[in-house]
Amino acid sequence: MSFKRFIPKLLRNQRGNVALITALLLVPMVFAIGFGIDYSRAMRLKTRLNAAADAAALAAVTAPMMQNNNSSAETAATNMFNAQVAGLSGLVFNSATDLTVTVTTTGTLNTGRSVVVTYHAASTNMFSGVLGAATLPISGSSQSDATRAPYINFYLVLDTSPSMLLPSTSDGLNKIRTATSTSYLSSGCAFACHVQNPHLDNIYVRDSSGKDIYLDTSGKWWAVTRVNSGNIYANDASGTEIKVGTTTTGQYADGFWLTRNYGALYGGSSLSLRLDAEEDAAQGLIPFAQTMATNNHVTYKLQLFSFGYGAPSALTTSMTDVASLTTASVPDLAALQTNYYKNNCPTSSVCNSDQSTEFATMFTSMNSTITTPGDGTTSSTPQAVMFIVTDGMSDESLSGSRNNRELRSSHLSQCTTIKNRGIRIAILYTEYLPESLTGDSWSQSYVAPYLPNIEPALKSCASTGSDGQPLYYKVTTDQSITDALTTLFALTVEAAHLTK
Numbered sequence: 001m002s003f004k005r006f007i008p009k010l011l012r013n014q015r016g017n018v019a020l021i022t023a024l025l026l027v028p029m030v031f032a033i034g035f036g037i038d039y040s041r042a043m044r045l046k047t048r049l050n051a052a053a054d055a056a057a058l059a060a061v062t063a064p065m066m067q068n069n070n071s072s073a074e075t076a077a078t079n080m081f082n083a084q085v086a087g088l089s090g091l092v093f094n095s096a097t098d099l100t101v102t103v104t105t106t107g108t109l110n111t112g113r114s115v116v117v118t119y120h121a122a123s124t125n126m127f128s129g130v131l132g133a134a135t136l137p138i139s140g141s142s143q144s145d146a147t148r149a150p151y152i153n154f155y156l157v158l159d160t161s162p163s164m165l166l167p168s169t170s171d172g173l174n175k176i177r178t179a180t181s182t183s184y185l186s187s188g189c190a191f192a193c194h195v196q197n198p199h200l201d202n203i204y205v206r207d208s209s210g211k212d213i214y215l216d217t218s219g220k221w222w223a224v225t226r227v228n229s230g231n232i233y234a235n236d237a238s239g240t241e242i243k244v245g246t247t248t249t250g251q252y253a254d255g256f257w258l259t260r261n262y263g264a265l266y267g268g269s270s271l272s273l274r275l276d277a278e279e280d281a282a283q284g285l286i287p288f289a290q291t292m293a294t295n296n297h298v299t300y301k302l303q304l305f306s307f308g309y310g311a312p313s314a315l316t317t318s319m320t321d322v323a324s325l326t327t328a329s330v331p332d333l334a335a336l337q338t339n340y341y342k343n344n345c346p347t348s349s350v351c352n353s354d355q356s357t358e359f360a361t362m363f364t365s366m367n368s369t370i371t372t373p374g375d376g377t378t379s380s381t382p383q384a385v386m387f388i389v390t391d392g393m394s395d396e397s398l399s400g401s402r403n404n405r406e407l408r409s410s411h412l413s414q415c416t417t418i419k420n421r422g423i424r425i426a427i428l429y430t431e432y433l434p435e436s437l438t439g440d441s442w443s444q445s446y447v448a449p450y451l452p453n454i455e456p457a458l459k460s461c462a463s464t465g466s467d468g469q470p471l472y473y474k475v476t477t478d479q480s481i482t483d484a485l486t487t488l489f490a491l492t493v494e495a496a497h498l499t500k
Helices: 003-012 017-059 070-085 170-179 255-266 274-296 359-369 409-420 441-446 448-461 481-491
Strands: 099-106 112-124 135-147 152-159 213-215 221-228 231-235 241-246 300-308 310-314 383-390 396-398 401-403 424-430 472-475
Touching: 017 070, 017 112, 017 135, 070 099, 070 112, 152 274, 152 359, 170 255, 213 255, 221 241, 221 255, 274 300, 274 424, 274 481, 300 359, 310 359, 359 396, 359 409, 383 481, 409 424, 409 448, 424 448, 424 481, 441 448, 448 472, 472 481
Parallel strands: 152 300, 152 383, 383 424, 424 472
Antiparallel strands: 099 112, 112 135, 213 221, 221 231, 231 241, 300 310, 396 401
16 A cells, blocks of 8 residues: 555544543643642642731730830741741741842831731642743742831820710600600600709609609708798608708709609619710720830820800819829719709809800910920920810800800811820710700701701811821710720820731
């Protein structure tokens, strides 16, 4: 058979083609499977090494490490990376040549640190014979930036004006309104006003049988049975009617007394006011600040102030290391409340139309009180932060006119003056809700329309945090003022973070 005739015959013969094709395809199939397995192993190792790089970068900027020099930080990062990758199967890595840790000082005050961790390694191949390579290269990096926690003096300014005498829960608001609802004031009063002559303001506190509650000169309360010729009578424990006082001695129970003694009249417990929640928050801030100071290896100092009618009062005598404070360092705010002669009049001879939230006076006084802050790098040059806890409603005389609304441009100018001195302002807003004004026609006309303006004004007064947002937090009825205050406190403290 000639060669020319053999070739066409061979091409027409299909026996054995399947085996030939399979043989030809087997090589790339084995290569693909082997590469897939080895590539997956390499990616798993890369994930582990990336995590190690993150841990190493953060190890160099922990609060304790920020107090050490850059060389110590580099060692800490290197040791952390090596500890994380030790024993990883299939890893080809030499720390001396394959790991680079770069630590640099940042910030105008040299209080910052930037750390870059870069690694190069390889993953051993199980199919090196097929792939023609013993390893697959892997690499990655991580960067962290942090600012050394500064030493800070905190000035905690608590709004203790009468508007903070609102129950802190919806249940409390409903209970005090119901208890003070009479024919004289059908909607009752949500505010726990502390006044010597509550009947002049149509506030009547009565027991479940409808008897007015009278407080004798010792503070003991009585359910009044009758009033005759200026004398007040009530039944003693045996049921005998006795004289317990006169209309010119002692006083009738007010809304403030009601919240403290609600359980005695109606069962249950007393009603917590926002003033009480402020006190709890200040007490809760102390151990939180102590923990933060310990963790950040710095000193935080704290002094408490209150404001309302007149100049702010220092509730603690001096700026004190929080490590030396206890919850008992916070005074009883309720005991410090002024017992007004009547609504609008702090005393029988001083009537100020209830202008009792003097922000302008507070800002002026605090700006004078707060010493010029330092950069926070040492305990002798602390930064300064003024915390304000308030419902944000000013009620005071400005330029000869009454201002009973949100912070005005003159207030915000005062905020700017304070901030320009390098003092940060952080504000916790205890939301002023419209329902608290139910039944008060004056407040409905002159306060309620301005409530939506409170929040933006407070935000404008607050300083800007490291995230570009105001150092501001809002808490409303039924929410925890303590949690909100500690959250706001934490926002003022710089923390380490990964940037890449």
